[in-house]
Amino acid sequence: MKALIPLFVILPLAAAFLIPVLAGKIKGFDKYLASLVMLATAFLSLWLLFAHEAYPIIYKIGGWEPVNGIPIGIYFVADGLSVLMLCIITVVGFLAAFYSISYIAKFTGEKYFYALFCLMVAGMNGVVLAGDLFNLFVFLEISVIASYALVAFGIEKQELEASFKYQVMGGLASLLILLGIALLYWQTKTLNLADIALVLEGVGDRKFMLFTQFLLLAGFGLKAALIPFHAWLPDAHSSAPSPISAMLSGVLIKAIGIYAITRLFFNIFILDINIAWVVIVLGSLSMIFGVFLAIGQWDLKRLLAYHSISQMGYVVLGVGIGMLILARGGDLKVASLAIAGGLFHLVNHAVFKGLLFLNAGAIEYRTGTRQLQEMGGLYEKMPITSATSLSASMAISGIPPFNGFFSKLLIILAAVLGKFYLLAVFAVIVSIITLASFMKVQKYAFYGSTLRRELEKIKEVPFAMSFSMIVMALLCLVLSLLIFPGIREAILMPAVDSLMKMGNYGVEILGY
Amino acid sequence: MEYIIGVLLILMIAGSIYTLHAGDLLSAIVSYGIVGFGLVIIFLFLKAPDLAIVQLVVEIITLIIMIAVIRNSSKEDLQESATIKVEGVQYVNLKQLLYFSGAVVLALGLMYYFYQSVSGLDVFGEHEMRMSQVYVEQGAELTGSANLVTGVLLDFRAYDTLGEATILITAVVGILTILRIKGRK
Amino acid sequence: MTLFVLCFLLFLVGLYGVITRRNIIKIVLGICIMEYSMNLFLVLVGYVHDGVAPIITKGSERATFVDPLPQAMVITVIVIGLATTAMLLAIAIRLYRKHGTFDIREINTLKG
Amino acid sequence: MQSDKGMTIIVKKMTQVLVGIIVLFGVYIITYGHLTPGGGFAGGTIIAGAFILLVLAYGDDIMHLRVTKEGSSKLENLAIFMFLLFAIPGLFMIPSVFFRNYLPLGTVGELLSAGVIPLFNIFIGIEVAAALFTIFLAFVILKEEDK
Numbered sequence: 001m002k003a004l005i006p007l008f009v010i011l012p013l014a015a016a017f018l019i020p021v022l023a024g025k026i027k028g029f030d031k032y033l034a035s036l037v038m039l040a041t042a043f044l045s046l047w048l049l050f051a052h053e054a055y056p057i058i059y060k061i062g063g064w065e066p067v068n069g070i071p072i073g074i075y076f077v078a079d080g081l082s083v084l085m086l087c088i089i090t091v092v093g094f095l096a097a098f099y100s101i102s103y104i105a106k107f108t109g110e111k112y113f114y115a116l117f118c119l120m121v122a123g124m125n126g127v128v129l130a131g132d133l134f135n136l137f138v139f140l141e142i143s144v145i146a147s148y149a150l151v152a153f154g155i156e157k158q159e160l161e162a163s164f165k166y167q168v169m170g171g172l173a174s175l176l177i178l179l180g181i182a183l184l185y186w187q188t189k190t191l192n193l194a195d196i197a198l199v200l201e202g203v204g205d206r207k208f209m210l211f212t213q214f215l216l217l218a219g220f221g222l223k224a225a226l227i228p229f230h231a232w233l234p235d236a237h238s239s240a241p242s243p244i245s246a247m248l249s250g251v252l253i254k255a256i257g258i259y260a261i262t263r264l265f266f267n268i269f270i271l272d273i274n275i276a277w278v279v280i281v282l283g284s285l286s287m288i289f290g291v292f293l294a295i296g297q298w299d300l301k302r303l304l305a306y307h308s309i310s311q312m313g314y315v316v317l318g319v320g321i322g323m324l325i326l327a328r329g330g331d332l333k334v335a336s337l338a339i340a341g342g343l344f345h346l347v348n349h350a351v352f353k354g355l356l357f358l359n360a361g362a363i364e365y366r367t368g369t370r371q372l373q374e375m376g377g378l379y380e381k382m383p384i385t386s387a388t389s390l391s392a393s394m395a396i397s398g399i400p401p402f403n404g405f406f407s408k409l410l411i412i413l414a415a416v417l418g419k420f421y422l423l424a425v426f427a428v429i430v431s432i433i434t435l436a437s438f439m440k441v442q443k444y445a446f447y448g449s450t451l452r453r454e455l456e457k458i459k460e461v462p463f464a465m466s467f468s469m470i471v472m473a474l475l476c477l478v479l480s481l482l483i484f485p486g487i488r489e490a491i492l493m494p495a496v497d498s499l500m501k502m503g504n505y506g507v508e509i510l511g512y
Numbered sequence: 513m514e515y516i517i518g519v520l521l522i523l524m525i526a527g528s529i530y531t532l533h534a535g536d537l538l539s540a541i542v543s544y545g546i547v548g549f550g551l552v553i554i555f556l557f558l559k560a561p562d563l564a565i566v567q568l569v570v571e572i573i574t575l576i577i578m579i580a581v582i583r584n585s586s587k588e589d590l591q592e593s594a595t596i597k598v599e600g601v602q603y604v605n606l607k608q609l610l611y612f613s614g615a616v617v618l619a620l621g622l623m624y625y626f627y628q629s630v631s632g633l634d635v636f637g638e639h640e641m642r643m644s645q646v647y648v649e650q651g652a653e654l655t656g657s658a659n660l661v662t663g664v665l666l667d668f669r670a671y672d673t674l675g676e677a678t679i680l681i682t683a684v685v686g687i688l689t690i691l692r693i694k695g696r697k
Numbered sequence: 698m699t700l701f702v703l704c705f706l707l708f709l710v711g712l713y714g715v716i717t718r719r720n721i722i723k724i725v726l727g728i729c730i731m732e733y734s735m736n737l738f739l740v741l742v743g744y745v746h747d748g749v750a751p752i753i754t755k756g757s758e759r760a761t762f763v764d765p766l767p768q769a770m771v772i773t774v775i776v777i778g779l780a781t782t783a784m785l786l787a788i789a790i791r792l793y794r795k796h797g798t799f800d801i802r803e804i805n806t807l808k809g
Numbered sequence: 810m811q812s813d814k815g816m817t818i819i820v821k822k823m824t825q826v827l828v829g830i831i832v833l834f835g836v837y838i839i840t841y842g843h844l845t846p847g848g849g850f851a852g853g854t855i856i857a858g859a860f861i862l863l864v865l866a867y868g869d870d871i872m873h874l875r876v877t878k879e880g881s882s883k884l885e886n887l888a889i890f891m892f893l894l895f896a897i898p899g900l901f902m903i904p905s906v907f908f909r910n911y912l913p914l915g916t917v918g919e920l921l922s923a924g925v926i927p928l929f930n931i932f933i934g935i936e937v938a939a940a941l942f943t944i945f946l947a948f949v950i951l952k953e954e955d956k
Contacts, residue, residue: 003905010897010907013678017890020685021883061671063899063906067646074671107696112689119682126675134770138675141777142682148784149686155695157795161804163690164721164788171728171781172715178735178774179708185767186633186742189642199642211629514700521703521737525710528730532714537722537799544726551733558740559750559763561846563771565838567736569854570779573941574729576861580948581786582722584955585793611717619709626705627698636700637746644743644766651765652753656914657843657923660751660765661772665848666926666933669769670908674896676773677889677933680940683780684885690787691947693954752846753917772850776937783944790951 001051005059005076007044008086008129009139011037012122016115023111031101034114038094038121045086048078055079055494058131058509066510071192075131077509080494084343085128085259088350091475092250093121096243099358099468102461103243103365113153113241120146120247124255131509133181134191137174140256144170144223147252151240162235169222169232176219183212197268197506213275216264217282224257226316227285230309234293237308238301238370242361245301249308250354254346258312262319267498267505271327280320284423287313291433300360300370303441304353307396310430311349317427318342318411319499321418326502334417340488340496341410347492348403348479352395355472359389362465363445366458372444379446381458384466386446388473393442395476397435403479410483514636517554524550541578545571562661700741707734721789721799725782732778736771743767814868824866831859839934843923849930853937860942864949871953878946885939892932895925 015037023030056079064073078086097117104113123143130136148170152163185191187208188199203209222229233253237245265275290310297303322339325331362385363378364370379386395402398409408431415424460466481487501508527547534540548571555564634640641648647664655663665673711734714727743764751765789799796804815821838845839852864874899909915922 003900006900006907010893013674014890014893016678017681017886017893021886021890060906062667062908062910063904064668067650070643070646072643072646072668074669105697108694109689109692112685112692115685116682116689119678119685122678123682132672134773135669135672135675138672138679138773138777141780142675142678145679145682145686145780145784149682149689152690152788152791153695155690155692155791159695160690160788160791160795164785164792164804167781167785167788168715168724168728171785172712172731174777174781175708175728175731175735179738182735182738182742183630185739185770186630189640189644191643191766195643205629205632207629208632211625517700518703521700521707524733525703525707528707528710528714531726531730532710532718532723537720540723540726544729547730547733551737554737555740558744559748560740560768560771561750561752562848562851563736563740563768563775565847565851566772566775566854569851569858570775573854573858573861573945574779574782576865577783577786577945577948578722578725580945580952581790581793584952585790585799615713615717619706619713622709623702623705627702630701631698635698636741637744639743639745639764641764641766644764647765648751648762652917655910655923655926656917657926658753658918659843659846659848660753660762661768661846662843662848662926662930663923664765664769665772666843666929667910667923670896670929672769672773673929673933674893674908676776677892677936679777679780680937681885681889683783684882684940684943686784687787687944687947688882690784690791691951750846752844755918772848776850787947790948794955 001048001053002057002059004044004048005057005078005129006061008041008125009122011041012118012125016118016122019111019115019118030111030114034118035094035097035101037118038090038097041121041125042090042094045083045090048083049087049491055083055498056509069510070190071195071510074135075192075194075509076129077131077193078129080496080498081259081262081343082128084347084491084495085255086125088347089121089124089128089251089255092350092354093247095468095472096247096354096358099246099361099465100241100243101464103361103465104241106365107153107241113150116146116150117244119143120150120252124251128255128259131193132191133184133193133196136260137177137181140177140223140260141174143252143256144174147244147248150244151236151248153241153244154239156239159239162239166232166236169229173219173222173229176215176222180212180216180219183208183215187212193263193268194506194509198510200269209269209272210275213265213269213272217261217275217278220257220260220264221282224253224261224312224316225309226282226312227289227309228282230286230290233309234302234305237305238299242301242357242364245305246354246357246361249305249357250350253308253312254315254350258315258319258346262499265323266502271323271502273324273327276320276324276327279316279323280423283313283316283320284426285313286310287317287430288426291430291437295433295437298372300363300372300441300445301357303437304356304360307434307437308353310434311345311353311396314408314411314427315342315346315349317423318345318414321414321420321423322499325418326500330418332500334414336496336500337410338414338418339499340492341407341414343495344410344482344492345404345407347482348395348407348476351472351475351479352392352402352404355388355392355469355476356396358465358469358472359385359392362461362469365461365465372441375445377447382460384460384469388469389446390442391473391476393438397438398431399435401480402476403482406480406483513557517557520550520554537582538579541575541582545575562659701738704734704738704741707737719801721792721801721804724801725785725789728785729778729782732774736774739767739771739774814870816866820866824862828859828863831862832856835859835934835938839930840927841920842930843926844918844920849933850937852930853934854941856934856938857941857945860938861945864945871950874946874950874953878943878950881939881943881946885936885943888932888936888939892929892936895928895932
């Protein structure tokens, strides 16, 4: 099982290198290879999830054993959290790739699209499996540069401008992260994450740690589009092709932003109370402002992009509460509940936000418009899209049978138990406003006024698109089973434990 | 030797301030090039010949591409200049001056905070290695390459270099998608 | 310590350029200047007094070497800088084709 | 051979003399990458510089530029694929290890030493040269299209 870990990066990379070369020769080669590779990695990650080996799995690249206790090579480290992220990336990646088989037919340069798609997924897999700080930065750059080009895929005036703004903000974020890495190397003289964790335990220099943590929080916060740094997200996610905005909103900002923040701040740095407060404030601000900005939107994809910011606020809030309780040495049970809520919502958000963007893409594919006023009464002509969009809307606004309800429940429960009553009230209010906003979407898009004349002849979207939407809608239901203790222990708890064990991440990996 | 690098660094800062305030884009790019070549000289002083070569050549290619972008487009920059001509008399543009002094004060504050938080670390030159102690002592035997930087790049951290080359491939495919003629069918 | 502070000042000059300049090419130049300061910062961290370049020649078997790890990192960061700069310039030239100007104010069609 | 495209005759003559030397220097930097300063990245960029000098000095009609762009883009993808291919054999050995240096290391300081590193250097050099040349051609073709 351990020997298969490099495949997560080799397979998408090999596909990405071959697609531009062989796309012309074999018809449809790029389309089906991309989906095939995504399916293969999805099976691999699900097998890794259910094979349930003893985490963390450590893979020494190049076979370099540590020399007198100091690791000298780059390590792949797959523990509970990274395997959970791998599953989200590859499953949502496969559904988006399968969806784009017919969606991208309307664009030119298809081979470039699939090559960039495979590179983005390879980059994210590399980030999630990285056990080395600089290696995490390099693979973060691969997936981010691929997403810059994918945002500007349609080369319209709006998309170019959105991609330029995204590139400048992303470039700044990468430089802040690089400055953080240089400072950490200057302090700890090593790049291996576990080694940094061990060396940092001995360092009492609080002022240096605060400065570095603020830098890294700013850099990764900008990648995760938390409130003060969210300016690029609505433009980038609304002007990208729909499968790509499903991947961006659903997976990229999580695998790069939230995963890196949780990995660094829980396992590497010593938990600090004011950093935890900053994280909680950022999370709740994102949650509140995201939904208020979203209410006034009439462009469907911009509305969904703003909702991404507010839902990410939930995830950061859950993780932030867990961080604060751990930093204060409070009740471990509540902390693990908060982190479980945060990660569970992260998984759910990847699925239902991806589905909402795919629905928006289906509507755009058939009616050619994204404005809610120009739609109306689509449920007669597009039953599958309206049904899946209804389930996704109910999931995002937290209506019981769907997965969104359970994860928000966990977060609010943890907030109440941890005596953050104000935050719990905010969470409930935001959830209600989200419900109102998505009622508006359903009314205008599907069930509102009668179908306009020129929309008479539209029919349901082709098989590739409807299949992905149906599978995602089913996932919205299936994932709510994660709330039951039996299943939760198997899937969600390893991820929570990998964060809960905090400091001795280093000890476990380097074994001393 | 530290003073020479300090002087070069101050000249680079002056060059980059001119780059950002130059009226004509072409002179901005040329002064950006000078800052880059200053960096090459500093790399040589810091005993990094590998970097000097790579930085020099990449610098030239970046300049060629930038000038290719500039050549058939607008040369002038519509930036408000710091001084306003009112009937031929130079008045200092107060709004611009306010922004500039605010930026200087903020920069000084950030540098002081940076200096405070970094003062506890190793001074320039006293760098006792931990991870690269092995690279320096056993690098040649373990990898067989005399050039330790290439040894680190292509053997100890070869996976980084695979990521590195993939970044260049991603950039090329990205540029080919952005520069294609028509986006939608 | 002064060299590190000066290097951070170069970083802030680049950041000032990216935030305040309105011309796209100057924003790209600002990002490149920040890349330069990061390259310099990494090499400054790895310098050892009277160290020798990390290449083993006949004479320098047992000399004290400068740290090769930051130098390997900087080669990677230089090529990352080249990749991001080339992408930014590609977008800049396309925006110039569509808007006829490099000025960010005219290009700001997107609201919010 | 006096065509109006490209620069003046003096530049063309100088280019004829210089291009060979630049490419030779680039190849030297790549192949001696593990002995003297330099390596795949530096050498590849130098070779790309030589080709860019050729295109700048002589200029070329758009059709030919497009064909060379396709060719160099394919070459670049093949070179990086070969780099990945040389990293994979380690997977099939007993303690399956990605990026193992499985060729004999030889004595330090000789040309044929350091196992797989010279091969990696060569493939990285080809890949960087083809990549930068493709980027340059993409910019030139975009400019040519407007004429």
